[in-house]
Amino acid sequence: MSFYSMPLMALVSVVLLLPIALLPTIIALARRHPHTLFIALVNIFGGLFFGIGWLVALVWSCVTVSELATKKSVADELEHLNGLRERGIISDAEFETQKQQLLNPPR
Known part of the structure; x- marks a missing residue:
């Protein structure tokens, strides 16, 4: 293996592994998740320091936000x-x- 092929292999590895490492953030962006910024932070920092952050961010990015969280309050409606x-x-x-x-409201 030559001296010049090592940096090329490193570059190819980064290009292939980076999308996998950032998969939770990519999913959150594609789904327009309301907590995309926080998912990205957990993905990056939790993945780097604790490892489990990547898995947490992946699950969080795939969870659908409930209607209750996006529903307007009575005061907003009034x-x-x-x-x-x-x-x-x-x-x-x-x-x-x-x-x-x-x-x-009707019961």
């Missing part, structure tokens, strides 16, 4: 409805109806 009422898009009666539905 604020949105109030904005619609102030702009004249809905009437006061419609606002009150929607408000009562938000505050007293």
